[in-house]
Amino acid sequence: MHINGWLVGLKQHVEIEMADGVFSTITKVKESSLNHQDVCIAPPLIDIQVNGFAGYDLNSDDVKTADVCQMVKSLWKTGTGFCCPTVVTGSNQRMSKSIQVITAALKDPTINRSIIGIHVEGPYISPQDGPRGAHPKEHVRQPNWDEFQRWQDIAEGQIKILTLAPETEGAITLIEKLRESGVVVAIGHTGAEHQQIQDAIQAGATMSTHLGNGAHAQIRRHPNYIWDQLAADELHASFIVDGHHLPPSVVKSMFRAKGLERAILVSDAVHLAGLEPGRYQFGSQDIELTSNQSVRLYGTDYLAGSAIELARGVENSVKFAEISLDQAFRLATVQPAGVLGLDNQIGSIQVGRNADYITFQWDKLGYKIKVLSTVIDGQNRN
Ligand SMILES: [Zn+2]
Structure with a gap:
């Protein structure tokens, strides 16, 4: 094949060339630039933050x-x-x-390889309005190693x-463990002071989740927790590049300050992604999906996750940050694989690796991946 x-x-x-589900050879065939109709090949996208999709809600009671x-x-x-x-x-x-x-x-062998780990977001986060985002206040609590x-x-x-x-009580000890x-x-989902962020890094924190979101609507210009995290090599x-967040x-x-080699795209998609605009229940909360694909706590400006798929984040990254398609793909393949220590298995196409890839067409003028x-x-899973 x-x-x-x-x-x-x-x-x-x-x-x-592939044999037995593994890439066996990769041969350059011609020197030419990329054209509109060409088929492009890339590693499958890696999304390290997905709460739901296409109506399936991982955080519902049932x-x-x-x-x-x-x-x-669906992904x-x-x-x-x-x-x-x-x-x-x-x-x-x-x-x-x-x-x-x-x-x-x-345990399902058909999807097993596609799940590369569970991300638990919360509940040991800031209880303040803004940093807490759409997380329900009544369930925000102090770090608890036994519970974890x-x-x-x-x-x-x-x-x-x-x-x-x-900044939550006991967080630094929990980070070490x-x-x-x-x-x-x-x-x-933090309102941390400078030293608290430094302490977290010292204890072993290696990532910022959706930097620039899960934050106060207004903060002092500097110093603040956004600059402190941007500056920390x-x-x-991770960034939600849906055009709303x-x-x-x-x-x-932010890409330039953080460096493309440390930036990761996530969708942070909720189950409303792919559904019709309207008012929905999300857990115990009243949520609105607007016609331009933003997900908000009903009647407020607080975003409650996104309604995009990661490929839209790749397109938007090319457009917003004026980076190449090649660079944008790395933010959603090589980088997320690396942060999880899986870059020797997934995130790039190499001889000897499992034959994991996507094919697509790239509309350079319209910034669209098909x-x-x-x-x-x-095996084709589409
Ligand atoms: Zn969040």
Whole structure:
């Protein structure tokens, strides 16, 4: 089996041969530039923050294993081949249920490789309006190692990322324990002071979650927790580039300050992604999906997740930050794989690796990716 196309990353037309679900050879076939009609080949996108998609809500009280499987399959159609299902702040019972259901879905051999770990976002975050974002205040609580360990037991060790606020009581000790146990610690939904961010980094935090969001509507110009995190080279940072969470000039500035090699795209999609505009219940909350694909707490300006797929984030990154398609893909492939320590397995196309790739057409003038296929282990999943 073989495919021909423009290989993103190599910036060349290539022929790729596969055998037994593994890339066997990659051969350059001609010198020429990328044209509108050409088929492009890239690694499947990796989304380390997905709360739901296409109507499947991982944080609902009655979430089922089948919902997780269907969500993963819906993501395949959009070019996202790998994801971290994300469990957000709720009661211990509700969060445990979501973790248990996602862990059960991991036993399904058809989707198993596509789930690269569970992301737990909260509940050890700031209770303040703004930093808390759309997380329900009644379930925000202090860091609790025992509670986390119970979740990790339920997850059979598959919780790979925890997002927390370093200023919460006991957070720094928790970060040390999480790092020792191999969990990536991300700073997010925080109102931390300079020293608290430095302490979190010292304790082992390596990421910022959706930097620039989950923040106060107004903060002093400097110093503040956004500059402090942007300036910290120890921290990768994820960004929601849906056109609503961050204005284009902020995306461009933040990418440049953080450096493309430390920037990661996430969708932060909620289950409304892919549904009709309107008013919906999301957990205990009243949510509105607007006609221009923004998701807000009903009657407020607070965003409650996004309604995009990650490919839209890649398109917007090219447009907003004036970077190349090749650079934008790295933000959603190489970088997220690296932050999880999986860059020796996924995130780039190389001889000897599993035949995981997407094919698509790139409309350079309209900034549009049209996904043609999503292939995992040499099998088309689209
Ligand atoms: Zn969030």
